[in-house]
Each structure stands twice: as structure tokens, then as C-alpha cells.
Amino acid sequence: MFPWTLAVLCVLCAVTSASEKCTVPADQRSLVTKLQSTMESYIVPQSPPNPSILIALNLAGAQDSKTEKLLVAQIKERIIKEGTATMTSGEVALYVLALLSSCEDPKHVTAHISLVEVLKLKTEEELIHLSSHGKPYTTFYQLGLDTLALCLEGVDVNDAAVSLAKMALAKDFSMDTGAMATLALTCVHNRLVKAKQSRILAAVQEALNTLHQQILRAVETNTVNIYSLGLALQALSVTSTSYPSGEWSCSQTLTKVFNEISQGTFNNPMAAAQILPSLVGKTYLNVNRLGCFPDKITVEYTIINYLRGQHFMYTIFVTVPKGSVLLAVLQAADQANPQYFSYKTEQTSWGLMIVSINYCAANANDKTYWKFYNGTKPLDQGVESYIPANNEHIMAEFSKY
Numbered sequence: 001m002f003p004w005t006l007a008v009l010c011v012l013c014a015v016t017s018a019s020e021k022c023t024v025p026a027d028q029r030s031l032v033t034k035l036q037s038t039m040e041s042y043i044v045p046q047s048p049p050n051p052s053i054l055i056a057l058n059l060a061g062a063q064d065s066k067t068e069k070l071l072v073a074q075i076k077e078r079i080i081k082e083g084t085a086t087m088t089s090g091e092v093a094l095y096v097l098a099l100l101s102s103c104e105d106p107k108h109v110t111a112h113i114s115l116v117e118v119l120k121l122k123t124e125e126e127l128i129h130l131s132s133h134g135k136p137y138t139t140f141y142q143l144g145l146d147t148l149a150l151c152l153e154g155v156d157v158n159d160a161a162v163s164l165a166k167m168a169l170a171k172d173f174s175m176d177t178g179a180m181a182t183l184a185l186t187c188v189h190n191r192l193v194k195a196k197q198s199r200i201l202a203a204v205q206e207a208l209n210t211l212h213q214q215i216l217r218a219v220e221t222n223t224v225n226i227y228s229l230g231l232a233l234q235a236l237s238v239t240s241t242s243y244p245s246g247e248w249s250c251s252q253t254l255t256k257v258f259n260e261i262s263q264g265t266f267n268n269p270m271a272a273a274q275i276l277p278s279l280v281g282k283t284y285l286n287v288n289r290l291g292c293f294p295d296k297i298t299v300e301y302t303i304i305n306y307l308r309g310q311h312f313m314y315t316i317f318v319t320v321p322k323g324s325v326l327l328a329v330l331q332a333a334d335q336a337n338p339q340y341f342s343y344k345t346e347q348t349s350w351g352l353m354i355v356s357i358n359y360c361a362a363n364a365n366d367k368t369y370w371k372f373y374n375g376t377k378p379l380d381q382g383v384e385s386y387i388p389a390n391n392e393h394i395m396a397e398f399s400k401y
């Protein structure tokens, strides 16, 4: 029934206005699924990490969670092994969006790598270069991507937004740049409205209006490169409700896209990744709202003392925000059941130490201490640095050294 509703809507949108959702009619749906499968088939363990494909996959609804997991693993491995120093700001931004789309926290790729912090610095460099040279260190397209990713992560990007808005009014952006700037400025616009901030709102709105008109004109007159059409459609879909236009026919544009798909134009996985989101009515603004569980993880926590005094073993399952350090698990357990899971800490030159759990205290003369495990593996980090993963089993065993 759902696809029928869409089909009816799209007939209407052809005769009335572009403000209706512009998505695929029911009888063409299989073409989209096929395109997605083709794209997924390119992902193999040896392939280089591809954040664009991961984003497209998640926006379209991953058909195969193995492919999604593989892509996430490839992305993380690249970041950890090669670092972020040689990556451009836009690459980092794409990685942030890709991780977000898979419900991963880009602030904690590892305990020590926050891609969001890296992106803040690289965006700052872009802006400094822009103010001294009149152009960003890389490109306006990348600055748009940076602004979008940071905005979705809740970072204040007003400076970048003002720069983008000014440039959008001063010069003609290419289609891709204009569309990316539209997505970024829409994110900022929505946040400003929500926070009841008006200082830069007018400038952002004016830029969005101008960009929308430019993109619309290009799509109407068929002057958009076929590979830029996906992003153009995303941009139009986020601005068409606030800036309605009676001219553009979404169904005509889609018909053109379908002809191209059946001719194999989008068989290249990157080309497919560019067009897929718009075909299912999604945009890069949606990567943050893909129905991730509200950022919580569950950890099984067991405390054991078979060494001294009254022996005990207790287990509890606690839920903590994703990215929390182990100490948060101890706190949650204490809060849920203080009778067994109370603990004491001491600040030492090694960092915070757990000196007592369930009234069983470490003792230097006796050479006893609380040893922590992830499953059966001893932890090599303290409770303030170690970040447990979802469904992990953390064990604390009273031990001797």
C-alpha cells in the first residue's frame, strides 16, 4: 500500500508542485533494489574503505548487514592504521557521516581518536585559508561537507555557515558544491530556528533561497550532469517545502534517471552511491536519524572474590551511554545495586584505581588488587580510559600480584 501512495503522490507532484516527496514509484522499485545489490557486490574484504557507499547503503536500508559491518571495520582500520594527518577535511567529514549512518560514534573511533575533534581542526584550517586567500584550503565542496558533518554532530558551525552563505551569494557554485552547501546550510538553518537564534538566520535563508533557484533552474533546463543529479535532488528535496516552486517535475527527472539506470550508467559503485539516497527519498541530513538505538550499550559486569575472606560472585547487566568509560559501568552497577556493587577509588600516579569492591579492599602488604577483564582478556587500560563495547562482559576479580 505504501508504494501506491507514493505513486499517487508523484502523479500529483507532476501536475502541481515540486514540494511533494520525490521518490520512486512502485513499479520501478526493483530497479533501485538491483542497483543497491550491484553496489554492495563491490564491497569485498580487500576493497579500500568507502564511506560514500556505507552512507548510501544505510540511507537506502542495508540489505546485507555483513557488508555494512565490513565497511565500518574497513573505515575504522584505515583511521587507526594510517591516521588522519594526510586526510583532507572533506574525507574526514565523509568518514564522520559514514560512521554516524551506522550508529557508530565518530567521537570515539578508539579511546584516543575523535574524528569530530580532527574535523573541527581541519575545518578551522579551511576557514583561515579562506579569509587569507579568498578560497578554502581544499574546496568549497569540502567545506560544505565539513559544515554538514559538524552540524549533525551538534558542533557550532556558524562561522563556516556564514562563509558558505556569503560565497553562495557572491559566486556561482558548481552543481555539486551548491547542493552540498544547501544541505549544510539547511542543517544550520534548522538548528538556528530550533535554538531561537536569529543573528545569522537571514543570511543563511537568503543563501538557501538563491541556491535553490540555481539548482532548480539547472534541473528544469536539463543542464545537470547525470552524476550530479543525485545530490541536486537531495538539495531540492530539503528546500522545496520552504521554497515551493510550481515549475519542476520530479517524475520527469526520475524517468530520466531510470532510463540511465537501465542503460547501466550507474553501475559504477560510486555513481550508484551518489544517486541511491535521492531515489528512496533520503538525504545526507538523515544520517543522524536512522533509528539507531538512542546511543546506549549493555554491559555484563561480574565481580569475583575467591581469594580472601567471604567469597562472592555477583553479576549484573547495566546500560550506559555508548562511548562511556568503564568507570560509568561501575557507577551504574553501584546505583542499581549498592548492596553488592559499591566500590571505592583512589587517585594514584597511574590514574584512578579501584581499591575496593563490595567492601573487599586491595592491600599492598597482602599484594592483593582488583584485576579487570574483558571476557577472559586482562584490560590494559584503567577504568577511566577503557571504553567497553556493546554486549561486552567485564569481569573484576580480586587477585594477587
Ligand SMILES: *[C@@H]1O[C@H](CO)[C@@H](O)[C@H](O)[C@H]1NC(C)=O
Pocket (backbone or CB within 6 Å): 374, 375, 377, 387, 388, 389, 392
Ligand atoms: C573485548 O573482547 C572482545 C572479544 O575478544 C573484542 O571483540 C572486543 O573488541 C574487546 N573490547 C574492547 C573494547 O577492546
